[in-house]
Amino acid sequence: MNRWPDDDVILYDGVCIFCSRWVRFVATRDVERRFRFTQIQSGYGTRLAQAFGINPDDPDTNAVIHGGVAYFKSDAALTVLRTLPGWGWTRALFWVPKPLRDGVYSVVARNRYRIFGKYEQCFVPDADMRARVME
Template sequence: MTIWPDDDVILYDGVCIFCSRWVRFVASRDDAKRFRFTPIQSAYGTRLAQAFGIDPGDPDTNAVIHGGVAYFKSDAALTVLSNLPGWGWTRVSFAVPKPLRNVVYNLVAKNRYRIFGKYDACFVPDAAMRERVLE
């Protein structure tokens, strides 16, 4: 278990179109503005990734710090989803064994650029979301 001082921070691949859509999905449903976001390509995101053993040059997972604990892969996605209003039902997915969940996660992560594409530069959030981005 790795402890990080900032809470409810989502680390994501800022050039990944799928990952950036995930951030917009979360931001649009997070009415309390609980979650903040940091692209792995930012100085803060790179530090965070390195602290958790994620290669910033070739990230194979997103991460979320929630309750002071870092979650990765399917645990990260389900932790975020289950804390969004109306999405608490996704907690039942934790009953699926983590190795099985992560097979699916890894398949999407490995092929995300090929399937969804890649930005030339890091995704830039709109002004309303800007205050929730840590760089």
């Protein structure tokens, strides 16, 4: 089991437009302000990625630390979604076989820059969200 000392941290690719939109999606719906965010390109994000075997120069997954455990790919996304108000129904998606869920996740992840685009620099959060960013 993968452990990390900080909890409820979402690791994401800060130059990926899709990934940055995912973080904004979570931040606006996380009314308890439970989750914090770190770009894989930050010092903290790079250390976190390397601790879990994610290549910070070519990330193939986001990750979330929840309950002290690291989750990756579809498990990461569903773990976050199920905690958000009104999104509890997504826990039913855990019944979909993991190889199928992760297969779909991997196709999107591999093609994310081509489909959604890429920022020249890391996405800069607004002032409210900046307080939740770990660098």
